Amino acid sequence: MEQEREADMPRYSVIEEKNPREICLLRGSGCKWRRCAFCDYHLDFSRDEKANFALNRQVLARVDGHLGKLEVINSGSFCDLDGETLAEIRRVCLEKNILELHFECHWMHRQQIPAIRRYYGEKGIEVVIKMGVETFDGDYRDRILRKGMEGASPADIAAYADEVCLLFGLEGQTKASMEADVETGLRYFRRVCVNIMVENSTRVKPCPAAIKTFVEELYPRYRDNPRVDILLNNTDFGVGK
Numbered sequence: 001m002e003q004e005r006e007a008d009m010p011r012y013s014v015i016e017e018k019n020p021r022e023i024c025l026l027r028g029s030g031c032k033w034r035r036c037a038f039c040d041y042h043l044d045f046s047r048d049e050k051a052n053f054a055l056n057r058q059v060l061a062r063v064d065g066h067l068g069k070l071e072v073i074n075s076g077s078f079c080d081l082d083g084e085t086l087a088e089i090r091r092v093c094l095e096k097n098i099l100e101l102h103f104e105c106h107w108m109h110r111q112q113i114p115a116i117r118r119y120y121g122e123k124g125i126e127v128v129i130k131m132g133v134e135t136f137d138g139d140y141r142d143r144i145l146r147k148g149m150e151g152a153s154p155a156d157i158a159a160y161a162d163e164v165c166l167l168f169g170l171e172g173q174t175k176a177s178m179e180a181d182v183e184t185g186l187r188y189f190r191r192v193c194v195n196i197m198v199e200n201s202t203r204v205k206p207c208p209a210a211i212k213t214f215v216e217e218l219y220p221r222y223r224d225n226p227r228v229d230i231l232l233n234n235t236d237f238g239v240g241k
């Protein structure tokens with residue numbers, strides 16, 4: 001049964017280019033924010049912790065540690081994962097000699113970040129936190145995208161997160177606004193991950209003009225930057241659907 005569920009959606013992959021790492025899409029109890037206007041992937045969740053752990057353990061069993069880095073995503077924040085899963089991640093990292101572990105976190109859980117850094121850090125595993133900010137235009141981010149980040153500045157966010165995700169290809173975005181977002185991201189954070197909006201079940205639609213502007217005018221400039229991941233399609237990391 002669990003095997004069927006994993007087969008439903010690819011949950012393990014290897015990112016070969018730029019910051020090579022293994023990546024697992026695990027399942028948690030669900031994003032506690034769930035209000036971002038453009039998002040429907042928070043639908044990958046279950047309140048059944050035992051079933052989540054059974055699935056997650058099966059996915060984690062595929063990790064072999066050959067790159068020394070693991071990214072764990074779960075359509076939400078690390079704190080939506082059950083305790084047994086967090087412990088299993090730690091066990092696998094130790095067994096496979098993985099010393100860099102990437103997690104996602106929404107702004108609302110920022111106070112829990114120091115504890116998760118300690119939980120893994122005491123075993124010598126560095127936790128790297130990626131936060132979806134989508135844009136550094138605080139008004140657009142909170143009023144239109146409903147990110148719930150309370151107008152946080154780049155410096156406010158950098159006090160908690162190491163890396164950021166940006167969302168491009170939206171109505172109203174221009175070359176200047178997208179360029180400013182990438183440059184701000186590179187100034188304050190170790191790495192930037194650009195996601196291009198794709199059609200989903202929400203009312204937020206991709207804007208072809210903004211996507212064309214990004215692809216033609218900014219993509220060539222950042223494509224080879226080792227600190228910039230660009231996902232032209234949201235399955236480019238090889239997990240999810």
Ligand code: SF4
Pocket residue numbers: 031032033034035036039040041042075076106132
């Ligand atoms: S925090 Fe992430 S998972 Fe939750 S609604 Fe926003 S984009 Fe979706």
